[in-house]
Amino acid sequence: MQIKNEVLKNAEQRQPVLVQHFQNVIKHRELAHAYLFAGPSGSGKAELAMWIAMRLFCINVQDGEPCGVCEECQRITAHEHPDVVIVEPDGNAIKVDQVRFLKAEFSKSGVEGSRKVFIVAGTETMTASAANSLLKFLEEPAGDMTALLLTTNPQLVLPTVISRTQVIEMQPLSEDQVRVQFSRVGLPADLIGLTLQLTHDPNEVADWLVDDWLQQAVASVWQWFSQVAKPDLNAFVLVSTTLVPLAKDRPHQRLLLDMMLSGFRDLLMTNVADKKFTPRFAKHDKELAILASQYNETNLLEITDLGLQSKQLLERNVNFQNIAESLTLQVIDRLSEAIT
Structure with missing residues (x-):
């Protein structure tokens, strides 16, 4: 429970304005199908992405906030929820087999419901061919799916990927x-x-x-x-x-x-x-x-x-x-x- 609460607390402390923004976006059902979170290490990209995933799946939302303690929130925090797909660089880069896994998951509907969330850290570490494999999903999202792409260096992300996402700039911490x-x-x-x-x-x-x-x-x-x-x-x-x-x-x-x-x-x-x-x-x-x-x-x-x-x-x-x-x-x- 301490870890789960820590994820939410970190998101709210590091990016309070963006947490409030996504509270409103989700409340009014205006969530886009793909976002690119850009900001330096430690700015709260991953925490914000996890906050969004928990908010979408939480079964005990209170005042627009995920509870952090229900079964859904626990599984997301532990990276064990079948409908929240999390990909992080293996070493210094996202490898080919990880991209194949992503492509396969993009073609599947949710395991436990219609909604599915993808969190891809280190997007800039993908090769051009790997990043291009995301374009079909970004252009023609299938079903109730949301992709949250995270990067510390948006200049290294393919322009075609950037153009198909809503870019969210993380404010650096003081x-x-x-x-x-x-x-x-x-x-x-x-x-x-x-x-x-x-x-x-x-x-x-x-x-x-x-x-x-x-x-x-x-x-x-x-x-x-x-x-x-x-x-x-x-x-x-x-x-x-x-x-x-x-x-x-x-x-x-x-x-x-x-x-x-x-x-x-x-x-x-x-x-x-x-x-x-x-x-x-x-x-x-x-x-x-x-x-x-x-x-x-x-x-x-x-x-x-x-x-x-x-x-x-x-x-x-x-x-x-x-x-x-x-x-x-x-x-x-x-x-x-x-x-x-």
């Missing part, structure tokens, strides 16, 4: 709202500043907190960064002993590189910014000030650029350890020249 959401999932206060630069999605943060991964990653990246910024070749050893064990897949590798870049940014901004600047590694502000005083702005811009180039290499599927070790040696080389 920083204060995000901070509250982060606190609720258990993020330590001293990590909130850094984490805000990595995501605004509390669900992602909750995943990172499992087995203390985030805490270990932040500590390990700082240990590496404080050595590379001295500059000290011990940082090269730390890549294989502390960073690589945490880089278990591409998403975690991206996160680690983003944290490493945050260190470079802190160093640069500490060097050039006024006292109002708050470092992402805020608990190490005194050490950052000492390190930053050794270099000039040009030096720090150069190593920041090296970090950005490393992110590009990762997207080209270069091995993470090779990227991190090469970055370490290049930064040490540049900074060594700067202080000699």
Whole structure:
């Protein structure tokens, strides 16, 4: 029951205006057959989609709100309702077999009634051919069906798909709202500043907190960064002993590189910014000030650029350890020249 209520609560807290909008739309039977929810991670796309599904199937609607506790709401929340089809990217993309499953489901009527709802997360990760397979349904919806397509990047969604849906832009949460959401999932206060630069999605943060991964990653990246910024070749050893064990897949590798870049940014901004600047590694502000005083702005811009180039290499599927070790040696080389 707690999880079910959490879904509804998150939808209402993150997108209260849109929840009210869909209350009225459903009340007046004006729901369109297809929507594209566009917004950044954490903006409430999935929660709003689940809210709509529960509102449509709930057997105990009260004042336009789904109850969240009836059998229908429970099954939807658990992804077990046969007439609420939910597809999420398998890894980094929606795969071919998932698209085949969707196409098959589009051709079927509801199992328990006439209504059917489709929730497709990561719509932008579909290939062009996969997305085109949705067009027949979007052009000629069969029966009482509603498709809710979710995307963080509408620019990557086929224009033909966009033109056949009602596009709903998610309003981004304020920083204060995000901070509250982060606190609720258990993020330590001293990590909130850094984490805000990595995501605004509390669900992602909750995943990172499992087995203390985030805490270990932040500590390990700082240990590496404080050595590379001295500059000290011990940082090269730390890549294989502390960073690589945490880089278990591409998403975690991206996160680690983003944290490493945050260190470079802190160093640069500490060097050039006024006292109002708050470092992402805020608990190490005194050490950052000492390190930053050794270099000039040009030096720090150069190593920041090296970090950005490393992110590009990762997207080209270069091995993470090779990227991190090469970055370490290049930064040490540049900074060594700067202080000699």
